[in-house]
Structures are given as C-alpha cells and as structure tokens.
Amino acid sequence: MFIDLIIILTGVRRIGKTSLLLVALHESKIPYIILDARKLRENYALKDLYSLLSEALSSSLDKLKDVLRKIRGISIMGNYVEISWRGRSYVSLADLFDHLNEKRIIIAIDEAQRLRGPLSKEIKNAIAHAYDYDRNLTFILTGSEIGLLHDFLDVEDNSSPLYSRYCYEIKLERFKESLSKEFLKRGFEEFKLKVDDAVVSEIVKTFDGIPGWLTLAGNYYLARRSVEQVKEMSIRLAVNEIENLIESKRKISEITSRRYREALKCISEGANSWSKLHECVSEKEGTTISYSVLDNILRQLENMSIISSYEFLDPVYKEA
Ligand SMILES: Nc1ncnc2c1ncn2[C@@H]1O[C@H](COP(=O)(O)OP(=O)(O)O)[C@@H](O)[C@H]1O
Ligand SMILES: [Mg+2]
Structure with a gap:
C-alpha cells in the first residue's frame, strides 16, 4: 500500500475523496499528516501555509514527536507544534520533508489545487526534492477541481519542478444506479424507516450517484421532509456554492x-x-x-x- 510517492485522488465535489482518504490513512497504520488546503485564502502567504503545517503536525504529534524534536526551528509547546517561517531558525519545506523522511510518513493535502498561487513553485520544488531524495515520504493530493490540480502539478511541462515525476491517479466515479438505490435503502433501514421504492428512485434520479448528495438527501428525508423539499434544500445549497464562485x-x-x-x-x-x-x-x-x-x-x-x-x-x- 502507498508505494507510489505521489498519489492523486480526484473526483467531483461530494464524490467521497476526503472520506476515502481518511479511511485509507486510518487503515494504513502509517503515521500521517493532513493539510486541508481549503483553509488557505487566495494568494495566501508563507505564514498561512506554515500555520496549516503547524496544525497538521500538532494533530499527529504523538506519532511524530521523536522526529520533530530534532528539528531546529520547530518547538513543541504543549500540544502545539510551532514552526519558524522566517529568520535565523527558518525551516524550509524541503528541510522539513528531509527530517520527516526519518520515518515512513504520509503527507496528505486535501483540495491541493488550492495551493496554487505565488508559492506554487516553492511548494512544488519541495515536493520534487522529496520525490527525488525522501523515499520514505508519500504524498497524497486530492482535488475536486481536477483541471486546476493538474495545472498546479504540471508534470508534463518541462519547465515545471515536478516535470516527469510519476503521479498515480485514482479517479473516484459516482455510484451506479443500483448501488445508489441500495445505499439509500440500507441507510433508511438503519433508521427503521420504511420508504417506497418510488421515493428511492426519485432521489437517485435527482442526485445521480454522488454519495455526498445521496447522504444529504437521505438525512433530509429522514428529518420528515418530502422529496420536493429535499430537492429544494439541496439546490439551495448548490446555489450558494455557485454564487460564491460567481462572486469570486x-x-x-x-x-x-x-x-x-x-x-x-x-x-x-x-x-x-x-x-x-x-x-x-x-x-x-x-x-x-x-x-x-x-x-x-x-x-x-x-x-x-x-x-x-x-x-x-x-x-x-x-x-x-
Ligand atoms: N463510500 C462512501 N460510502 C458512504 N458514504 C460516503 C462515501 N463516500 C462519501 N460518503 C458521504 O458523502 C459525503 C461527502 O463525501 P466527501 O468525502 O466529503 O466528498 P469529497 O471530499 O469528494 O467532496 C461524506 O460526508 C459521506 O457522508
Ligand atoms: Mg473533501
């Protein structure tokens, strides 16, 4: 498991990337850190990236303490890992990766296309360095905005830091119709709710096989909403997301x-x-x-x- 150094996990929003990532990391028993790149604003600064790293390292402190203790520029304050992002004890990303490489570690970055921006090159240089020298590290990058993620990695452009590095891509596809129906029925059964096949069919027709929507629709329905209301509520959620996009x-x-x-x-x-x-x-x-x-x-x-x-x-x- 996780032999490849860079794994990318792609698929549309709500298809189950984060869920799969968490289950896989948990089952692998290999120490890992997870950075949620959605927390970065557009044109984020180095300080923001390092805050994210601090948070991620802090969450996995138990497993990484022995390694982190030895790194100059990193201090462990109670349960929190502080990293210098400037000044004499500045730890570069490449340094950090070299140190982490002491152990088998997975570095997961959720919605990694959000790393795009002024620091792209620096991050990719560090990942390319780790690809070449830090064989104990595996990177898993997920992305809902698949074209943007590929743009960011840019492994086909010979001027890009990650040029010709091999990325193993896992593309998550939606559930087939029969699986979607089965998924909803089992969910309703867990709550001892008897639901007509017609309702199940209608939900699957509306939401296709996207598990995030199916789960949401199932939960709305359980809260005694009609199928029409379930649709309306979901569409409202999507409208919000689209409004944000247009606004941006x-x-x-x-x-x-x-x-x-x-x-x-x-x-x-x-x-x-x-x-x-x-x-x-x-x-x-x-x-x-x-x-x-x-x-x-x-x-x-x-x-x-x-x-x-x-x-x-x-x-x-x-x-x-
Ligand atoms: N394989 C699965 N089985 C059951 N439920 C799932 C599965 N994948 C995703 N889900 C449900 O769909 C929701 C959205 O999935 P998530 O992993 O957040 O999607 P993504 O990260 O691709 O946007 C989850 O909160 C979970 O409830
Ligand atoms: Mg996700």
Whole structure:
C-alpha cells in the first residue's frame, strides 16, 4: 500500500475523496499528516501555509514527536507544534520533508489545487526534492477541481519542478444506479424507516450517484421532509456554492463575474455547443462577446470540474 510517492485522488465535489482518504490513512497504520488546503485564502502567504503545517503536525504529534524534536526551528509547546517561517531558525519545506523522511510518513493535502498561487513553485520544488531524495515520504493530493490540480502539478511541462515525476491517479466515479438505490435503502433501514421504492428512485434520479448528495438527501428525508423539499434544500445549497464562485470572479471584474453567471445559465438551458453558447451569452448581454473571453470562461469552468463537454457534471448544479 502507498508505494507510489505521489498519489492523486480526484473526483467531483461530494464524490467521497476526503472520506476515502481518511479511511485509507486510518487503515494504513502509517503515521500521517493532513493539510486541508481549503483553509488557505487566495494568494495566501508563507505564514498561512506554515500555520496549516503547524496544525497538521500538532494533530499527529504523538506519532511524530521523536522526529520533530530534532528539528531546529520547530518547538513543541504543549500540544502545539510551532514552526519558524522566517529568520535565523527558518525551516524550509524541503528541510522539513528531509527530517520527516526519518520515518515512513504520509503527507496528505486535501483540495491541493488550492495551493496554487505565488508559492506554487516553492511548494512544488519541495515536493520534487522529496520525490527525488525522501523515499520514505508519500504524498497524497486530492482535488475536486481536477483541471486546476493538474495545472498546479504540471508534470508534463518541462519547465515545471515536478516535470516527469510519476503521479498515480485514482479517479473516484459516482455510484451506479443500483448501488445508489441500495445505499439509500440500507441507510433508511438503519433508521427503521420504511420508504417506497418510488421515493428511492426519485432521489437517485435527482442526485445521480454522488454519495455526498445521496447522504444529504437521505438525512433530509429522514428529518420528515418530502422529496420536493429535499430537492429544494439541496439546490439551495448548490446555489450558494455557485454564487460564491460567481462572486469570486468579481475580483477580476464585474463584467467577468456576470459572464460566468450567463455562461452557466446558458449551459443549463441546453447551450451544448460552442456556437450555441456564444449566441446565448451574446443574446443575454446584448454585446458581441469576444471569442477568447468566452473560451477562457468555458475552460475555467471545465478546470473547476463544473462543466465537461457543455454539460454539468453535477445534476444539482445544473438545477441550481
Ligand atoms: N463510500 C462512501 N460510502 C458512504 N458514504 C460516503 C462515501 N463516500 C462519501 N460518503 C458521504 O458523502 C459525503 C461527502 O463525501 P466527501 O468525502 O466529503 O466528498 P469529497 O471530499 O469528494 O467532496 C461524506 O460526508 C459521506 O457522508
Ligand atoms: Mg473533501
């Protein structure tokens, strides 16, 4: 288990990456640390990255104390691991990895595409260094925004630090229809709730085989909600996520943000080709939209794993 030095675990939101990661780490019995990169804001600084590392090392302190004690620039204060990110006792990432390599350790980074930003190069250099020298370390990187994760790792670009390093990719796929039904039925059985097959079918039809949605829908239904209410509540959740995405584009410009909204709307209404999409967005806006601008938006939506071939990857997002 975990022979490869870099493992990437990809799949759309709610497909079960974090769950699988946690189960696998737990069962492997190998000491590990987990960094949740979602906690990093855009354009995060070195200090933020080191806070995340401090937290991760602190959570696994029991298993790593012996190694951490020997590192200059790291102090253990009670249950908390402090790391110097500046000054004379500064510990570089590569140094840290070299020290951790004393032991077999797994370093997991959840939603690793969030590491993109000004520190990308430095992080990738450190991982490349560890790949070459620290054979005891295994990195597991997960990502919901699959294109962005591949962009970040960039193993095919010969100017990238990780160029030609081998990454073993595990792509999580949704449950098949029969498994989704079985999954819901078993869940309801656990709560001794008798549920009509028609209800189960309706839920599976709406949420496809995405376990995160199925679990949520099952729980809403258990809370005595009707299937209609379950759908509404889930769609509302997805609307929030999409609103956040559109809002985040406002940093680029008001127009860009609006165009993301229009492009998403057009695709949800069936604009399933380049010409239809261009026509639809131009029509909504009453502007002759630049091809390259729209192409860029479409590519970003694909990289974020929201759209693929002019289709939503998540049916709830489409509704939203
Ligand atoms: N294999 C599975 N079996 C049962 N439930 C699962 C499974 N995978 C995921 N889930 C449920 O779906 C939810 C979302 O999964 P999560 O691992 O957070 O997805 P991701 O990290 O891919 O966004 C979990 O909280 C869990 O309830
Ligand atoms: Mg997750």
